[in-house]
Amino acid sequence: MSLVEVQGLTRVYGQGRARVEALRGIDLVIEAGEFMAIIGPSGSGKSTLMHILGCLDRPTAGRYRFEGRDVTSLSGDELARMRNRRLGFVFQTFNLLGRLSALENVVMPLTYAGVSPREARRRARALLEQVGLGDRLTHRPAELSGGEQQRVAIARALANDPGLLLADEPTGNLDTATGEEILRLFEDLNRQGRTLVLVTHNPGVAAVAARTVEIRDGRICRDERSGAR
Ligand SMILES: Nc1ncnc2c1ncn2[C@@H]1O[C@H](COP(=O)(O)OP(=O)(O)OP(=O)(O)O)[C@@H](O)[C@H]1O
Numbered sequence: 001m002s003l004v005e006v007q008g009l010t011r012v013y014g015q016g017r018a019r020v021e022a023l024r025g026i027d028l029v030i031e032a033g034e035f036m037a038i039i040g041p042s043g044s045g046k047s048t049l050m051h052i053l054g055c056l057d058r059p060t061a062g063r064y065r066f067e068g069r070d071v072t073s074l075s076g077d078e079l080a081r082m083r084n085r086r087l088g089f090v091f092q093t094f095n096l097l098g099r100l101s102a103l104e105n106v107v108m109p110l111t112y113a114g115v116s117p118r119e120a121r122r123r124a125r126a127l128l129e130q131v132g133l134g135d136r137l138t139h140r141p142a143e144l145s146g147g148e149q150q151r152v153a154i155a156r157a158l159a160n161d162p163g164l165l166l167a168d169e170p171t172g173n174l175d176t177a178t179g180e181e182i183l184r185l186f187e188d189l190n191r192q193g194r195t196l197v198l199v200t201h202n203p204g205v206a207a208v209a210a211r212t213v214e215i216r217d218g219r220i221c222r223d224e225r226s227g228a229r
């Protein structure tokens with residue numbers, strides 16, 4: 001069993017003249033421990049694929065098995081539970097809750113998963129220390145730099161120890177040096193065994209991943225593993 005098994009995946013948006021075939025038959029297998037980049041031009045379907053892999057969206061047709069479970073057959077509640085427990089998300093715009101501190105942002109998904117407040121705070125603190133923010137626990141997002149906000153978002157994404165961490169243009173809103181720091185953090189996480197899928201249109205960002213999948217017009221046109229690792 002592979003972590004991710006996708007077969008003949010399609011996603012159609014809209015109907016009639018507004019109809020867009022965003023994905024047109026994606027076959028993809030991802031093993032636990034991989035670090036994969038999805039690249040491709042704007043509008044090629046990268047985010048659409050990421051949303052389906054992350055159970056934020058459902059395919060129009062095709063099969064998706066995650067950790068051996070047929071995702072397409074799950075109910076809305078089961079999907080939400082899977083998203084919370086087994087998947088982590090990192091976005092270009094960080095998507096932190098502005099009224100909550102860094103610590104409280106990381107505590108949230110733990111509380112939602114039923115972890116006791118005391119244990120949730122302990123784990124959140126440890127995660128923030130792991131991403132280098134042990135001295136920023138009580139800061140709110142507006143009091144943090146972009147790179148620090150993205151670190152909080154990464155800690156939050158890791159809160160429930162997900163089987164897969166998905167990141168959509170995680171360095172898109174950061175300057176080059178800060179973006180590179182975030183990429184180093186992803187590399188560290190992967191070295192510790194974390195499975196990562198990173199969506200980007202930046203080939204320099206994709207170069208840190210051991211595997212690159214290129215999408216064009218909703219289809220995979222290239223799937224390469226670099227020999228460097
Ligand atoms: N909710 C939606 N409703 C209708 N069409 C959509 C929707 N989301 C995406 N699309 C269309 O599907 C196609 C793929 O979009 P997607 O967002 O996956 O591209 P992308 O590769 O992530 O692009 P970018 O690099 O600009 O983020 C595009 O043509 C887009 O216009």
Ligand SMILES: [Mg+2]
Nearest residue numbers: 046047048168
């Ligand atoms: Mg996108």
